[in-house]
Amino acid sequence: MKKNKILLPLALFMGLLFANDLVAQYGYGNRYGSGYGYGNRFGRQRSSIPQAQEAPKKADPLTAEEIVDLEMPTIKEELGLDPFEEAVVRTTLVKSVQQRIELQILELEPQKMQEEVEKIRDRQDQELKTGLPEEKYLAYVELQENKFKVKKKKKDKKKKKKSKTKKEA
Incomplete structure (x- = not known):
């Protein structure tokens, strides 16, 4: 009987101590929504209003x-x-x-x-x-x-020869 008197308050104390963590983990009690941790009751990225999906726009062919x-x-x-x-x-x-x-x-x-x-x-x-x-x-x-590829004109590059000003030993 003595064990039950000690065990019951200890279990209640532990439950109260970890209750906030459990509520925050599941998503109750937060200000961003009501469940599943993603902000609204429908889960992530869902809305109660159905929206049409945008079809990818096809590029108009050139005239x-x-x-x-x-x-x-x-x-x-x-x-x-x-x-x-x-x-x-x-x-x-x-x-x-x-x-x-x-x-x-x-x-x-x-x-x-x-x-x-x-x-x-x-x-x-x-x-x-x-x-x-x-x-x-x-x-x-x-x-x-040549399929309308322009041939780039080659520029003649003249290499300047460096004059030897070094004295040979």
């Missing part, structure tokens, strides 16, 4: 004019076009790029697609040949074969 505008500075710089020639090249390229985009939308058979792209390329080459001088047309064809 024919935007594609040509990206390439025109390179073409103009490499070929040295005057405003009239630039207008001819730009309109021809916009028209052919637009036709290629339309072909992609149609999703034709690979063989048919290849034939149509060849026809578009032939029309484009013919229009550029008639609208540009021969040398600029050939420069354009060469640029097209």
